[in-house]
Amino acid sequence: MRFYTEYLTFETRKHREYINITPEVESALRKSEIQDGMILVSAMHITAGVWVNDAEDGLLADIDAWLEKLAPFREDYRHHRTGETNGDSHLKSLLVHHEVVVPVTKSKLDFGPWQQVYYAEFDGQRAKRVIIKAMGE
Amino acid sequence: MRFYTEYLTFETRKHREYINITPEVESALRKSEIQDGMILVSAMHITAGVWVNDAEDGLLADIDAWLEKLAPFREDYRHHRTGETNGDSHLKSLLVHHEVVVPVTKSKLDFGPWQQVYYAEFDGQRAKRVIIKAMGE
Amino acid sequence: MRFYTEYLTFETRKHREYINITPEVESALRKSEIQDGMILVSAMHITAGVWVNDAEDGLLADIDAWLEKLAPFREDYRHHRTGETNGDSHLKSLLVHHEVVVPVTKSKLDFGPWQQVYYAEFDGQRAKRVIIKAMGE
Numbered sequence: 001m002r003f004y005t006e007y008l009t010f011e012t013r014k015h016r017e018y019i020n021i022t023p024e025v026e027s028a029l030r031k032s033e034i035q036d037g038m039i040l041v042s043a044m045h046i047t048a049g050v051w052v053n054d055a056e057d058g059l060l061a062d063i064d065a066w067l068e069k070l071a072p073f074r075e076d077y078r079h080h081r082t083g084e085t086n087g088d089s090h091l092k093s094l095l096v097h098h099e100v101v102v103p104v105t106k107s108k109l110d111f112g113p114w115q116q117v118y119y120a121e122f123d124g125q126r127a128k129r130v131i132i133k134a135m136g137e
Numbered sequence: 138m139r140f141y142t143e144y145l146t147f148e149t150r151k152h153r154e155y156i157n158i159t160p161e162v163e164s165a166l167r168k169s170e171i172q173d174g175m176i177l178v179s180a181m182h183i184t185a186g187v188w189v190n191d192a193e194d195g196l197l198a199d200i201d202a203w204l205e206k207l208a209p210f211r212e213d214y215r216h217h218r219t220g221e222t223n224g225d226s227h228l229k230s231l232l233v234h235h236e237v238v239v240p241v242t243k244s245k246l247d248f249g250p251w252q253q254v255y256y257a258e259f260d261g262q263r264a265k266r267v268i269i270k271a272m273g274e
Numbered sequence: 275m276r277f278y279t280e281y282l283t284f285e286t287r288k289h290r291e292y293i294n295i296t297p298e299v300e301s302a303l304r305k306s307e308i309q310d311g312m313i314l315v316s317a318m319h320i321t322a323g324v325w326v327n328d329a330e331d332g333l334l335a336d337i338d339a340w341l342e343k344l345a346p347f348r349e350d351y352r353h354h355r356t357g358e359t360n361g362d363s364h365l366k367s368l369l370v371h372h373e374v375v376v377p378v379t380k381s382k383l384d385f386g387p388w389q390q391v392y393y394a395e396f397d398g399q400r401a402k403r404v405i406i407k408a409m410g411e
Contacts, residue, residue: 101179110181131384173277189320190368
């Protein structure tokens with residue numbers, strides 16, 4: 001069995017930002033030399049997410065507006081009594097999830113035609129990490 | 138280690154449809170001859186989902202109505218400027234997620250009494266694929 | 275390869291309750307003697323969830339209120355025609371998901387500074403189970 005672990009660090013310019021990390025996942029897969037197995041891609045923070053969906057700017061804007069509607073910024077979250085102001089970022093993270101598991105077959109991400117891995121930053125402008133862990137043979 | 142990969146193809150008659158694929162996952166597990174490990178079941182499209190929940194028709198109708206409420210069809214998604222009309226299908230996919238990882242113990246899906254694997258089609262009436270990848274010993 | 279499987283049982287006092295199970299996951303990891311790999315933590319019921327987020331009581335109260343807003347208790351779910359009254363518990367489970375996969379590196383949960391594993395009970399006051407399955411070397 002082979003195991004390969006890599007950490008990505010992002011410091012976004014905007015508070016919320018969506019970054020296509022498919023090239024980084026593919027690069028980690030090449031370094032792992034795994035032909036068959038799975039890759040876990042997981043945010044290491046509780047105000048960020050990882051998803052698989054389309055690389056289309058209009059859709060990303062739709063997703064952003066939709067997340068703000070379902071999990072809006074509000075002054076009065078109880079979490080803010082700790083001094084934080086990012087209650088909505090936690091809820092957005094729960095909504096889209098913080099991780100995906102990507103299948104690997106014949107040394108490739110075994111994706112359909114439009115699938116791309118995204119890092120979703122919901123409380124940026126500071127260093128945040130993602131772990132990529134590949135496991136297989 | 139054993140690895141086993143299988144692809145399912147669905148072409149639903151309806152635009153949205155929910156299909157119990159537990160028998161297909163169990164069949165893949167048998168073919169894999171894995172006794173202990175995990176099975177990834179993942180939609181290969183960005184307008185479909187995979188979940189584990191109950192096989193009860195009333196609940197499936199409730200889920201469908203609930204998804205339409207939280208991620209409704211709308212004319213004015215920015216994504217539709219590409220010519221697509223399925224912005225809501227992407228949002229529904231993000232909401233329920235596109236994959237599950239199922240534990241395998243003693244050659245069985247290690248599920249509780251009511252757990253079933255569902256393929257959720259949010260933009261059907263054309264061929265769509267699901268990957269099943271089993272990994273274990 | 276090593277495989278290690280453990281089952282937790284919860285019988286909450288309240289209908290909805292959120293339990294930090296990170297110590298139980300760490301204990302299972304130690305028993306597994308796995309240094310590198312992945313741990314699947316998955317609810318075995320269709321009215322419960324597992325997530326990774328912050329251990330902060332204000333946030334947990336925010337999450338509870340938010341889930342009740344997005345997936346409210348209602349009398350008139352079609353699922354209730356079966357005699358059940360927990361339609362909302364199923365929807366809450368779908369929203370937050372029933373499982374997480376946690377990376378393991380150097381015999382530790384490879385988490386960021388605030389990540390904790392939670393069991394989310396949405397229909398408690400009876401015995402419910404969670405499976406922890408570790409896989410690695």
